[in-house]
Amino acid sequence: MDFRLTPEQVMIQKTVRKFAEEVCEPIAAEIDKEHRFPHETFKKMTECGITGIGFPKEYGGSGLDKIAQTIATEELAKKCGTTSAVFSIHQGAAWFIHLFGSHEQKEKYLRPLLEGGVVGAFALTEPNAGSDASNLQTVAVEDGDDYILNGSKCFITGGSVAGIYFVLALTDPPAKTRGISAFIVEAGMPGFEVGKIEEKMGIRGSATAEIIFKDVRVPKENLMGKLNKGFSMALASIDAARITVAAAQALGIAEGAFEHAVQYSKERVQFGKPISYKQGLQWYIAEMKTRIEAARWLTYHAAWRSDQKLSVTTEGAMAKLYASEAASFVTNKALQIHGGYGYMMDYPIERMLRDAKITEIYEGTNEIQKMVIGRSALS
Numbered sequence: 186m187d188f189r190l191t192p193e194q195v196m197i198q199k200t201v202r203k204f205a206e207e208v209c210e211p212i213a214a215e216i217d218k219e220h221r222f223p224h225e226t227f228k229k230m231t232e233c234g235i236t237g238i239g240f241p242k243e244y245g246g247s248g249l250d251k252i253a254q255t256i257a258t259e260e261l262a263k264k265c266g267t268t269s270a271v272f273s274i275h276q277g278a279a280w281f282i283h284l285f286g287s288h289e290q291k292e293k294y295l296r297p298l299l300e301g302g303v304v305g306a307f308a309l310t311e312p313n314a315g316s317d318a319s320n321l322q323t324v325a326v327e328d329g330d331d332y333i334l335n336g337s338k339c340f341i342t343g344g345s346v347a348g349i350y351f352v353l354a355l356t357d358p359p360a361k362t363r364g365i366s367a368f369i370v371e372a373g374m375p376g377f378e379v380g381k382i383e384e385k386m387g388i389r390g391s392a393t394a395e396i397i398f399k400d401v402r403v404p405k406e407n408l409m410g411k412l413n414k415g416f417s418m419a420l421a422s423i424d425a426a427r428i429t430v431a432a433a434q435a436l437g438i439a440e441g442a443f444e445h446a447v448q449y450s451k452e453r454v455q456f457g458k459p460i461s462y463k464q465g466l467q468w469y470i471a472e473m474k475t476r477i478e479a480a481r482w483l484t485y486h487a488a489w490r491s492d493q494k495l496s497v498t499t500e501g502a503m504a505k506l507y508a509s510e511a512a513s514f515v516t517n518k519a520l521q522i523h524g525g526y527g528y529m530m531d532y533p534i535e536r537m538l539r540d541a542k543i544t545e546i547y548e549g550t551n552e553i554q555k556m557v558i559g560r561s562a563l564s
């Protein structure tokens with residue numbers, strides 16, 4: 186039997202597609218140019234229940250599943266890479282508390298993330314802990330009923346605008362990865378500061394920032410999950426998050442660029458005929474389409490496995506690796522099909538090409554995905 190989306194998933198696809206066309210696309214170029222976080226879009230996404238897709242209604246979510254989250258990210262990414270990044274990374278942060286938070290923590294922090302319009306951020310990376318996330322230097326020292334956090338995080342999406350941060354810090358430094366714990370930090374806590382706000386190549390509206398902790402006193406009830414288990418929790422959460430954050434986002438950007446390329450090739454006349462008549466370009470279109478479809482099925486399959494509560498470590502890594510490379514390939518060829526016009530900011534293609542690149546880097550670089558896939562294949 187052929188794979189079919191359920192009626193609910195089709196409804197989400199239509200709803201988010203309309204939202205992306207009417208709300209995201211009109212300001213995509215502007216927020217890119219101004220490096221501006223799309224607060225108004227985030228507010229509307231919350232009002233329409235889009236931020237809650239895939240989360241339980243019990244905590245303010247909209248229900249549905251990982252496939253629905255994947256489709257929602259894909260639809261947003263077709264029109265605006267920044268919005269899909271903002272949405273999916275916010276959801277990735279919320280997923281962390283969904284998986285590992287206590288009932289009280291979910292009431293206090295998950296609900297505002299899903300229905301309260303508060304932006305969430307996931308803070309793992311540090312200047313000396315990128316791919317080697319085990320090399321953290323941020324520390325949390327027990328002090329009475331609190332932990333005191335000191336250190337800094339870099340490249341945090343939503344870092345300068347979030348209200349709730351999920352922060353990984355060392356609670357037992359000699360134990361390395363077995364001495365890392367996860368904390369919920371509020372933006373208003375004394376000693377919490379936003380540092381450098383990055384100027385970036387793509388997804389420019391996603392408010393990537395450094396965050397700094399100077400003796401931030403975090404109550405013990407904000408420790409998430411078990412003490413010293415934060416590293417494995419973070420890895421499990423990222424396994425699922427990369428299906429949306431990277432793979433679905435890449436898929437959507439590729440599809441968006443593909444649609445523009447097909448349209449342009451039919452309209453642009455050279456040598457007396459639309460350039461779509463040229464076999465050289467038809468071959469580009471064929472290669473683009475094939476890679477998009479391969480990326481789609483790897484991505485949907487990984488999301489389906491997540492919904493079945495099956496491991497997604499390898500499948501998510503394969504989807505992320507393939508879809509992100511497909512997005513770079515497709516946006517590059519789409520720009521080529523546009524010729525010189527594609528290089529101009531009047532057309533969305535150069536932005537899509539810039540936005541696509543991040544999907545090869547974050548949520549674990551593609552080299553790290555190859556390590557994961559290779560190990561699994563050889564085990």
Ligand SMILES: Cc1cc2nc3c(=O)[nH]c(=O)nc-3n(C[C@H](O)[C@H](O)[C@H](O)COP(=O)(O)OP(=O)(O)OC[C@H]3O[C@@H](n4cnc5c(N)ncnc54)[C@H](O)[C@@H]3O)c2cc1C
Pocket residue numbers: 274306307308309310314315316317339340341342343385393543546547548549550551552553556
């Ligand atoms: C725009 C943006 C948003 C981000 N958002 C967040 C966020 O919200 N939260 C967060 O915690 N982090 C975030 N990050 C951080 C991101 O996850 C890291 O940049 C990424 O994991 C790579 O780390 P690094 O930049 O330190 O590169 P490095 O780890 O220094 O890697 C440099 C190069 O070496 C390669 N390399 C490293 N180790 C190996 C190896 N063992 N084998 C082969 N090759 C290797 C890498 O693949 C890469 O090509 C974001 C980054 C960017 C750019």
